[in-house]
Amino acid sequence: MELIQIVHGQIAYSLDLYKKLLSLEHGNVVVSPLSISAALAIIAGGARGETLNQMVSHLKFADSNLMHQYFMHIRNTVLKDSSSDGGPTSNFANCLLVDKDLPLNQRYRDLIREYYGAESSAVDFPSQAEWARSQVNMWVSQQTRGKIPELLPANLVNSATKMIIANAIYFKGQWEKKFDSWRTRDEPFFLLDGRTVSKPMMTSNDKHYIKNYGSFKVLRLPYRKGTRGDQAFSMNILLPNSRDGLLQLEKDIDATATAWFVEHLPELREPVPVSNFLLPRFSISTGFEVPVLLWSLGLQLPFDPDRSDLSGMLDELPGSFPPLFISNVVHKATVEVNEEGTVATAATATGVSFGSLALPQLEDFVADHPFLFLIREDHSGTIMFIGRVVDP
Structure with missing residues (x-):
């Protein structure tokens, strides 16, 4: 095998x-x-x-x-x-x-x-x-x-x-590139039931590893590597384009999605300019x-x-x-x-x-609504944690 x-x-x-x-x-x-x-x-x-x-x-x-x-x-x-x-x-x-x-x-x-x-x-x-x-x-x-x-x-x-x-x-x-805490600000986060709550949002002007797949985007946030070089960890965030799109995204996770995770997540290797970036602390x-x-x-x-x-x-x-x-x-x-x-x-x-779509030249990533995330080791493809954030 x-x-x-x-x-x-x-x-x-x-x-x-x-x-x-x-x-x-x-x-x-x-x-x-x-x-x-x-x-x-x-x-x-x-x-x-x-x-x-x-x-x-x-x-x-x-x-x-x-x-x-x-x-x-x-x-x-x-x-x-x-x-x-x-x-x-x-x-x-x-x-x-x-x-x-x-x-x-x-x-x-x-x-x-x-x-x-x-x-x-x-x-x-x-x-x-x-x-x-x-x-x-x-x-x-x-x-x-x-x-x-x-x-x-x-x-x-x-x-x-x-x-x-x-x-x-x-x-x-630790992130490969940390976020400046002084830039974190309260912004609206849109819940699945239509309500809006105010949450601290991290932001950045750096380039980020983002790819657009039509109905959702994927962000890869790499963690700082050791000098040994045999590990490469990252958090991957799957953000639906629609504010209420998480439930459909989760329905689409099936047997064919397994191959998608193997084939497409490693593609996130080139950072792109970002016009607007927001990610909640959670x-x-x-x-x-x-x-x-x-x-x-x-x-x-x-x-x-x-x-x-x-x-x-x-x-x-x-x-x-x-x-x-x-x-x-x-x-x-x-x-x-x-x-x-x-x-x-x-x-x-x-x-x-007992008993995939072509990557545009300029992207944004505004995670102001529910999303899916996973923490993985990229060399082996091992998923250590998987989850969802519906209210940070």
């Missing part, structure tokens, strides 16, 4: 998850498909039979080996911290808490350590459920620099829990339980206590142990955009229990 096919699959998964999320969330939205898929991939490392096949297919990989290699590449290259080289501060971390009576096998321990950098810790869930919950929340808070202080809500972890798998992503990047967060979305996307076996096969995690179980299954998946994501750059974070925890 070539890298371009993996990229196509990862983008398709991101868009599928985003579209399903819109059925639950109607306001501002941000989600990290990369965080959710990494947590699922760790579980898939211990799946067998049809459960494994369904998980690998759901995550849009050809086989499990490529899946694990991809996430090792994410950890070791794409999201390797480059702050010491002048680039973004980034982090991709995973951890496991396992019931002390659950015989996690060595092969699975080795797999999650090698590919995901994850170590497992033993917990007595029947007597330490609340302590385990607080430990995961503390770990997530540390990994996200306090941006996600509580991932697991009260009562989600209990005596029936046998394992918690958590993933955390942190990204802090700070949004989203938190939700994921199983209903994954179920609707066809991932069902690992959630079914009667059919789930996660036996690859374990040494042979005594007859008194029923099969393992995924009892819940919780995800939170945040993004803050201002004149300096962006801070974006995400965390996912799983509980395992």
